[in-house]
Amino acid sequence: xxxxxxxxxxxxxxxxxxxxxxxxxxxxxxxxxxxxxxxxxxxxxxxxxxxxxxxxxxxxxxxxxxxxxxxxxxxxxxxxxxxxxxxxxxxxxxxxxxxxxxxxxxxxxxxxxxxxxxxxxxxxxxxxxxxxxxxxxxxxxxxxxxxxxxxxxxxxxxxxxxxxxxxxxxxxxxxxxxxxxxxxxxxxxxxxxxxxxxxxxxxxxxxxxxxxxxxxxxxxxxxxxxxxxxxxxxxxxxxxxxxxxxxxxxxxxxxxxxxxxxxxxxxxxxxxxxxxxxxxxxxxxxxxxxxxxxxxxxxxxxxxxxxxxxxxxxxxxxxxxxxxxxxxxxxxxxxxxxxxxxxxxxxxxxxxxxxxxxxxxxxxxxxxxxxxxxxxxxxxxxxxxxxxxxxxxxxxxxxxxxxxxxxxxxxxxxxxxxxxxxxxxxxxxxxxxxxxxxxxxxxxxxxxxxxxxxxxxxxxxxxxxxxxxxxxxxxxxxxxxxxxxxxxxxxxxx
Numbered sequence: 437x438x439x440x441x442x443x444x445x446x447x448x449x450x451x452x453x454x455x456x457x458x459x460x461x462x463x464x465x466x467x468x469x470x471x472x473x474x475x476x477x478x479x480x481x482x483x484x485x486x487x488x489x490x491x492x493x494x495x496x497x498x499x500x501x502x503x504x505x506x507x508x509x510x511x512x513x514x515x516x517x518x519x520x521x522x523x524x525x526x527x528x529x530x531x532x533x534x535x536x537x538x539x540x541x542x543x544x545x546x547x548x549x550x551x552x553x554x555x556x557x558x559x560x561x562x563x564x565x566x567x568x569x570x571x572x573x574x575x576x577x578x579x580x581x582x583x584x585x586x587x588x589x590x591x592x593x594x595x596x597x598x599x600x601x602x603x604x605x606x607x608x609x610x611x612x613x614x615x616x617x618x619x620x621x622x623x624x625x626x627x628x629x630x631x632x633x634x635x636x637x638x639x640x641x642x643x644x645x646x647x648x649x650x651x652x653x654x655x656x657x658x659x660x661x662x663x664x665x666x667x668x669x670x671x672x673x674x675x676x677x678x679x680x681x682x683x684x685x686x687x688x689x690x691x692x693x694x695x696x697x698x699x700x701x702x703x704x705x706x707x708x709x710x711x712x713x714x715x716x717x718x719x720x721x722x723x724x725x726x727x728x729x730x731x732x733x734x735x736x737x738x739x740x741x742x743x744x745x746x747x748x749x750x751x752x753x754x755x756x757x758x759x760x761x762x763x764x765x766x767x768x769x770x771x772x773x774x775x776x777x778x779x780x781x782x783x784x785x786x787x788x789x790x791x792x793x794x795x796x797x798x799x800x801x802x803x804x805x806x807x808x809x810x811x812x813x814x815x816x817x818x819x820x821x822x823x824x825x826x827x828x829x830x831x832x833x834x835x836x837x838x839x840x841x842x843x844x845x846x847x848x849x850x851x852x853x854x855x856x857x858x859x860x861x862x863x864x865x866x867x868x869x870x871x872x873x874x875x876x877x878x879x880x881x882x883x884x885x886x887x888x889x890x891x892x893x894x895x896x897x898x899x900x901x902x903x904x905x906x907x908x909x910x911x912x913x914x915x916x917x918x919x920x921x922x923x924x925x926x927x928x929x930x
């Protein structure tokens with residue numbers, strides 16, 4: 437009798453897991469109980485291949501399970517346009533992620549918030565960045581200051597093996613810190629940068645363990661694995677990061693002139709808006725906690741992703757010396773000296789732009805993209821999708837779609853050059869995502885990629901160290917983290 441009851445219970449459980457809970461969702465890979473489909477991502481490196489395979493098997497709309505949570509995956513560009521652009525308001529919310537409350541201390545920031553709160557702060561951030569000259573000469577000059585600073589450090593070790601990635605990381609950090617807090621990490625402030633870099637390295641090492649991956653998507657199973665829990669790691673990381681942000685914010689509060697209409701950085705603009713809102717009795721929207729969380733978002737967008745892309749780009753180019761040769765030829769023809777390359781030169785450097793595009797495509801930073809949430813009941817591919825369901829624009833699959841990018845794992849900048857030698861616009865090239873949640877820092881990132889990469893390659897010939905070119909294999913990790921490497925630089929112009 438007991439065996440019969442156990443068998444019946446097992447049958448009911450399997451029917452629920454394998455059929456009942458999936459019956460109203462688009463078909464997709466069969467999820468394992470409790471852990472869903474995450475083993476496929478863990479087994480296949482960053483997960484690119486499993487998502488490509490499922491798109492081919494189930495079509496451009498299918499269901500993927502992270503733990504016990506289903507996500508509707510959109511795997512083609514045409515379906516993404518139909519979903520996230522033509523019906524953008526239905527998908528403008530962000531799906532709440534586990535442990536977000538621990539990191540944020542509540543519903544704060546721009547990346548992780550929704551509704552009026554999200555739209556207000558995204559609009560404020562975009563307006564403030566535009567006022568600082570994003571896309572204009574003022575922002576370009578801030579970046580070129582850091583390019584010159586990087587050159588001073590790199591020139592000191594020309595002809596020798598040196599850690600190029602570290603120098604560029606520090607320069608990129610200076611750009612975003614100028615924007616957020618109005619100063620560069622020089623002199624006595626260099627210690628601040630060291631602390632931040634240590635936190636970034638801690639984040640990469642501590643959060644890339646099997647226990648963390650499992651605990652994010654299957655919390656109950658994660659507890660049985662050895663090592664610090666995700667909650668413990670997040671608490672340590674959060675306290676150290678926000679200590680830096682909160683110190684900078686309080687320093688600003690004491691120093692800024694609240695009567696001046698000019699803003700020197702984002703924190704100053706925010707604190708002035710905060711005082712204005714308080715005077716109007718609106719104290720919740722622009723809180724101190726919101727400012728520190730927005731600083732985290734801006735730092736992540738302005739440093740982590742840009743740093744990873746630039747250093748992976750140099751790694752790809754070092755693995756393809758024929759690409760560097762063609763870059764040199766174009767730079768010599770258009771620039772012809774060691775003067776700084778500017779945004780005004782961009783249209784005359786189509787191959788350089790093609791290389792940067794191909795680097796972004798191959799770097800493919802998000803093996804699984806940000807999860808949106810439906811703001812109302814809707815229909816996708818004939819399936820009724822309830823309000824609050826997670827929906828993901830799986831851009832990694834689009835960037836590796838062989839119909840758009842033949843031989844997609846091959847590094848080939850020529851795919852972005854047309855028959856007339858001009859830069860080819862490829863609509864499906866969407867490294868900054870798509871829709872109303874498109875990357876907040878896209879404009880800044882584009883400018884930094886262009887100015888750093890074009891200037892570094894105009895000034896130097898970059899050759900691999902004695903260890904050979906850095907590995908471009910990502911299969912040993914689930915995420916795409918900044919690539920560290922040594923290289924030998926030689927000056928190209930006397």
